Amino acid sequence: MNLPKELRYTEEHEWVKTESDNKVRVGITDFAQSELGDIVFVELPEVGDKIEAGQPFGSVESVKTVSELYAPVNGTIVEVNGSLEESPENVNDDSYGDGWMIVVELDDAAQLSELLSDEQYKQSIQ
Amino acid sequence: MEQLKRTALFDAYKDQAKLVPFGGWEMPVQFSSIKEEHEAVRTRAGLFDVSHMGEVEVSGPDALALVQKLTTNDASKIAIGQAQYTLMCYPDGGTVDDLLVYRTGEQKYLLVINAGNIDKDVDWIQQHTTGDVTVTHISDQVAQIAIQGPLAETILQRLTEEDLSSLRPFTFLNDVMIGGVPILISRSGYTGEDGFELYFESKQAPAIWNLLLETGKEDGLLPCGLGARDTLRFEAKLPLYGQELSATISPIEAGMGFAVKVDKGDYIGRDALALQKEQGAPRKLVGLEMIDRGIPRTHYPVYQGGELIGEVTTGTQSPTLKLNIGLALIKSEFAVLGEEVEVEIRGKRVRAKIVKAPFYKRAK
Numbered sequence: 001m002n003l004p005k006e007l008r009y010t011e012e013h014e015w016v017k018t019e020s021d022n023k024v025r026v027g028i029t030d031f032a033q034s035e036l037g038d039i040v041f042v043e044l045p046e047v048g049d050k051i052e053a054g055q056p057f058g059s060v061e062s063v064k065t066v067s068e069l070y071a072p073v074n075g076t077i078v079e080v081n082g083s084l085e086e087s088p089e090n091v092n093d094d095s096y097g098d099g100w101m102i103v104v105e106l107d108d109a110a111q112l113s114e115l116l117s118d119e120q121y122k123q124s125i126q
Numbered sequence: 127m128e129q130l131k132r133t134a135l136f137d138a139y140k141d142q143a144k145l146v147p148f149g150g151w152e153m154p155v156q157f158s159s160i161k162e163e164h165e166a167v168r169t170r171a172g173l174f175d176v177s178h179m180g181e182v183e184v185s186g187p188d189a190l191a192l193v194q195k196l197t198t199n200d201a202s203k204i205a206i207g208q209a210q211y212t213l214m215c216y217p218d219g220g221t222v223d224d225l226l227v228y229r230t231g232e233q234k235y236l237l238v239i240n241a242g243n244i245d246k247d248v249d250w251i252q253q254h255t256t257g258d259v260t261v262t263h264i265s266d267q268v269a270q271i272a273i274q275g276p277l278a279e280t281i282l283q284r285l286t287e288e289d290l291s292s293l294r295p296f297t298f299l300n301d302v303m304i305g306g307v308p309i310l311i312s313r314s315g316y317t318g319e320d321g322f323e324l325y326f327e328s329k330q331a332p333a334i335w336n337l338l339l340e341t342g343k344e345d346g347l348l349p350c351g352l353g354a355r356d357t358l359r360f361e362a363k364l365p366l367y368g369q370e371l372s373a374t375i376s377p378i379e380a381g382m383g384f385a386v387k388v389d390k391g392d393y394i395g396r397d398a399l400a401l402q403k404e405q406g407a408p409r410k411l412v413g414l415e416m417i418d419r420g421i422p423r424t425h426y427p428v429y430q431g432g433e434l435i436g437e438v439t440t441g442t443q444s445p446t447l448k449l450n451i452g453l454a455l456i457k458s459e460f461a462v463l464g465e466e467v468e469v470e471i472r473g474k475r476v477r478a479k480i481v482k483a484p485f486y487k488r489a490k
Binding site (some may be wrong): 037061064085 | 144155156159160161353356357419420421423442443445450472
């Protein structure tokens with residue numbers, strides 16, 4: 001299973017990558033994309049929207065199912081991956097790269113310490 | 127929770143497929159990818175385990191009378207070697223199930239029913255059985271494999287001397303020997319493509335499954351799951367019980383009026399269905415294509431001018447057309463081609479238009 005060590009994770013299958021002191025990039029894990037199957041639609045918030053940890057911030061749809069995306073942290077959206085509108089399959093093909101979803105400016109950087117390590121996430125899905 | 131049932135093929139593919147519960151069964155939803163499997167069936171061929179489907183044999187001097195009483199189509203038109211699509215209805219016209227009836231002998235019929243409805247259907251059939259007729263529930267003894275797609279005939283033909291090119295749609299050959307197993311080969315399916323459905327003794331299922339996969343390998347035959355089966359049947363506007371058909375949806379509403387004969391004599395549901403044919407059904411199944419971003423999904427409400435007019439029965443992104451489309455059951459007066467409606471997706475109403483369905487028809 002592909003779970004990069006440098007990332008942090010949530011039980012809801014998001015990954016979180018620290019970009020700078022107060023910004024993180026967020027997407028869904030390789031495990032999640034593989035469980036969903038062919039992803040055909042991604043709905044994301046807009047730049048400026050506030051998100052709250054544990055609350056839905058968007059959704060991802062495969063041919064067969066709709067799944068909510070849950071915010072890993074509190075913060076404000078500063079960037080959205082607009083290319084997923086045209087190419088949602090990027091989430092399948094490169095979930096930690098081109099398949100990223102949002103960049104969030106954190107309300108409180110200390111929140112990152114509550115996220116799971118790769119090992120902890122691995123245990124949560126076993 | 128009730129233990130999920132498994133078909134005789136379960137062990138043959140359990141390590142190669144993603145498994146899900148479906149109608150009380152643990153079934154493969156996909157092997158490689160729904161999109162790839164879907165495309166294989168549209169352009170080459172796909173192999174499906176559909177052994178979860180139910181089979182009931184009806185035989186005896188009053189067999190035809192029983193089938194006629196239970197079903198909406200005219201079973202007296204079925205010659206030996208032919209199959210017919212038909213439905214069983216409640217007295218109010220709601221649907222018990224849709225099924226295929228095969229005439230296998232002078233006084234013998236094979237009814238093929240939906241997996242999730244087996245217990246209910248068998249009860250219903252037995253409850254209405256009168257006269258000199260024997261009803262035998264044989265689901266556990268029968269395996270069913272479907273091979274579907276433009277290359278299905280080519281692949282299957284390699285395994286038999288019987289001339290499959292002369293087998294017309296909705297006809298079948300009985301006891302065709304393939305891999306040493308007598309098989310009922312029916313030219314039929316649930317994908318909108320040419321293809322065959324094979325019925326035989328369930329013990330032989332793994333051997334036949336593997337033989338077919340091996341034989342079709344060079345042609346790009348793929349094992350397919352229920353996910354692709356659903357997107358394929360949806361594009362072809364073939365109804366799925368529980369979505370397009372139910373106890374509260376009549377065959378007329380679902381657009382299956384061609385299989386409802388009101389002049390064949392009395393049967394269960396006839397009066398209600400005759401009235402719907404004459405006066406028009408209250409609701410109609412229509413195609414929807416999204417104008418705004420979004421994918422319509424089962425049970426999403428449909429509005430026009432602020433009025434709730436119905437709901438989506440099935441929807442997805444069509445793998446063949448790459449469009450976000452759906453089928454919706456709406457009040458008949460709103461079923462006008464080209465009209466704009468709104469689908470409520472997660473609390474937000476977005477625009478769609480009523481379009482022609484089926485979305486896909488194969489070139490003949």
